[in-house]
Amino acid sequence: MDVLTSETPEAPAPGDGRGHRGGSLGGALLSRLVRLVLLLFAVAVASFALMLGSPVDPIDAYVGADIAAIGPEQRAQIAERWGLDDPPVERFTSWLSQVVRGDLGQSHTFNQPVADVIAGKFLTSLALMSVAWCLSGVIGFGLGLLAGIRRGQLTDRVITWWAYTLASAPTFWVGLLLLYAFSVALQWTPVCCAVPVGQVASEVGLLDRLHHLLLPAVTLSLVGIAPVVLHTRQAVAVAMASDYVAFARAQGERTTGLVVHRVLRNAAGPALLLQFSSLGELFGGSLLAEQVFSYPGLGAATTAAALGQDVPLLLGIALFTTLFVYTGNQLGDLLHSWLDPRTRRLGAAR
Structure with a gap:
């Protein structure tokens, strides 16, 4: 007797998660x-x-x-x-x-709606924090990668010592040293402000803005370089000591190929997570950097609001900063789970 076969699509197995992916x-x-x-x-x-x-x-x-x-x-x-x-x-x-x-x-301080003050000042700070954030991430990851590959050698000891020195140096003090060295002594960079003094901001060109942005951004980037260096160094060192790297070495693969194909992705996940999680420290460092260089951003507005007890502005900045940092943490978590699928499995298990 013929057996009738149903054309109904196969139902998902209880454990494959296809039926619950949208809901989850x-x-x-x-x-x-x-x-x-x-x-x-x-x-x-x-x-x-x-x-x-x-x-x-x-x-x-x-x-x-x-x-x-x-x-x-x-x-x-x-x-x-x-x-x-x-x-x-x-x-x-x-x-x-x-x-x-x-x-x-x-x-009360700026005689404007708090939302307008935050929007205007944040746009000024965004350029500063973006450049500093990119510098700290790229330089920190590169130095951490180099230190992890050459762990125990002179290069590793120099980079690690430099990272610990940066981690213990106050941003305000570093900014004053850089300001004296490059703006006062060498006169390579402007002393203050986001645009040349006496000029209208809308009439200032891109090169002049970058010239005024360079030294504050370098100062602020020092806040985030040290943690990225140390965490990347540890992640690279663990990966280089793993069994799969040892097996690849036994197969004749060179160090460059090992780093590019087997180590780089494992080290990039923690570095990205740390980089996005450091937005709170980045904003805190901007308070000091903008004071040193008289940079008219959100950090300077926060200081002015605190000195003037501008309660509405302080509360608005507190909420905005919370939203800013939380968004950065969530983006870092998503990128980390994308680079390292093991974190997705651990999250699903919990």
């Missing part, structure tokens, strides 16, 4: 979004609490040297306009409701 992707995205919302809320609460506990009075910081010229009525008007007389919980809920609607408030 959506669940992962939802989980990351929920964590981001919870993180932003926690940062908002902590930042607001720190602002309340600050010993600096916002009105005194805003008025400055003319504080003795204003009377109690004027102080009361400023406090009422800023909502400083309201209870802390009411102030926080009012500010949070504005943030949910997309309104970060008004900056």
Whole structure:
């Protein structure tokens, strides 16, 4: 008797994951979004609490040297306009409701909406941080790769010593040394600012901008070089001591081929993850670098807001920085899992 065969497609096996891939992707995205919302809320609460506990009075910081010229009525008007007389919980809920609607408030320091201040200043800082981030990643990975290949030799000891020296050197101090050496003594680079003094920013050419950007970017890149060097060196050293590299050597493969085909990808994953995870340190270093070189970016705006107790701007920068760093960490995690499939299997097992 003939047996009728069904043309129904084969159902996925219980363990192959084909039927759940779309659901797992959506669940992962939802989980990351929920964590981001919870993180932003926690940062908002902590930042607001720190602002309340600050010993600096916002009105005194805003008025400055003319504080003795204003009377109690004027102080009361400023406090009422800023909502400083309201209870802390009411102030926080009012500010949070504005943030949910997309309104970060008004900056007292710049007399502009906080969103406009952050957008304008971040564009200036973005060029600085992008160049510094690329320099630290490329130089750090190259030096770490070289040190790992020649582990125990003089080259490795020199690079490692230099990396430890950079890791322990404050950015502010390094910036002052570079400023004195290249701007004051040699006069190769400008002393300050993002554009030549006295010129309109829109009229400045690309070469002049790069000339002013070079030294601050080099200073800021030193923040991230040392960790990338040390982690890449360790990853390369482990890969070079592995069994599959030893087997390839026994087959007659040279060091260059080993590094390109068997070591480079294993070392690139941790380096990329570390590089994207260092965005918080990069932003923190920009605060100091921009102060040393009078660079008018988001770091300088943060310092001005802190000195002037510009609470709306400080809170807006705190939220923006959290979002910036979280996005960088997630991108680094995705790139790491793409370069190293073992991390995807470990994540699926958990």
